[in-house]
Amino acid sequence: MTLSPDEIITVTLWGVPINATLLFTWIVMAVLTGASMLITRNLRPDVPPNRWRTALEVVVQGIQNQIAEIAQGPSRHLLSFVGTLFLFVAGSNLLLVIPGFRPPTSSLSTTxxxxxxxxxxxxxxxxxRRGVGGYLQSYLRPSPVMLPFNIIAEASRGISLAIRLYGNIMSGAVIAAILLSVAPFFFPVVMDLLGLLTGMIQAYIFAILATVYISSATAPQTLSSPQKDAQ
Structure with a gap:
């Protein structure tokens, strides 16, 4: 049973094998880019919004509101990056409804x-946001002795993000494979619905965690003083 799309060779270009992870990643990027271009091609004040543009605005505004709640400060600069992460992970999992599509997020290399x-x-x-000196000082708080521990904690964030996303997507694939071997005619619909729900949840969690990590790095450091403590 092949679970990871890395093991599936789809085409060979100029002697270079292209696995399913790369192919489906390009498909997701093409779908997201094409959809955004079609929806925003008449993005002008004199053109009334259609339902697709309204839906896109609702999604963007929802992402912006979630970022603003977490950042507790200026958050406009995070919208493009975090929004792209959310849309890519969500799009990869929503395309599961297409027969034969393997989400690139089920590959450890993608996550x-x-x-x-x-x-x-x-x-x-x-x-x-804070300058080189201001950011590097955060690794020395609350004491310079904490420098190696802060570096390890920073690196462990990326590892935990990758393993969490990969593990959740792969666990769904394993469960689906087991259920399909038991009842191949009934469970595909159920697993597709479950996969869509799980994919949206994972996209949301991944984007939220990315926002939390970036917000903690961009938040201004406030130092207490005797005058403030006295007040």
Missing amino acids: TALALSVLVAVPLFGIS
């Missing part, structure tokens, strides 16, 4: 790449 993007984004956003 690791997503986690690494968050791991790189954390210091980039932190430096852009």
